[in-house]
Amino acid sequence: MQDKSAGTYIAVAASLNGGNVIQTFVQMMQHWLEELGVDIQEAQLWNRLSKYQPKDFPPNKSSDEMVIVPTLHGERHSPDMRASISGISAGSLSLGNVYRKLSHGIISNMFDMLPAEDLHQAGIEKIIGCGTAFIKNLFIQERAKTMSNLPLVMCKEQNAAAGAVFATFLSGGEPQKKLLDSF
Helix, strand or coil, X not given: CEECCCCEECCXXXXXXXXXXXXXXXXXXXXXXXXXXXXXXXXXXXXXXXXXXXXXXXXXXXXXXXXXXXXXXXXXXXXXXXXXXXXXXXXXXXXXXXXHHXXXXXXXXHHHHCCHHHHHHCCCCCEEECCHXXXXXXXXXXXXXXXXXXXXXXXXXCCHHHHHHHHHCCCCCHHHHHHXXXX
């Protein structure tokens, strides 16, 4: 979207596969553990995942070859698209690494829809990350910065749909300023 009066551009990649994919991953783990007789609350799993940090995963050939394409819900441009995992090795199956690669897949999917090169050509100056997946997941934040080579600004709002609303109000004016301040 272009604001013709200001000469600025807003580029939006609204994936159908973001935080909801991580939520599905957490629920899957919880169900598997329940089937094995382990009673664990979903919040405990989220807490554990939130402790993983990018610095905990130095480059490693066996764990870096795994690729997760997390398109569980298809995409608007390809509704029949499905998720896949490739490059699995014995060294890539730790919980932390699977979470890291799932997170990388989510952001890679976003940049497949809206390539960083297109952002740079349009003069986009920053990435604004909205939604729980962006806000709480350091792997997604790191990967977005790396893939875009742009600064990352985080919304305060955890609802990804708010990001789409946010984009419509970037043209300025007092009512818009009050809304933007809430992000």
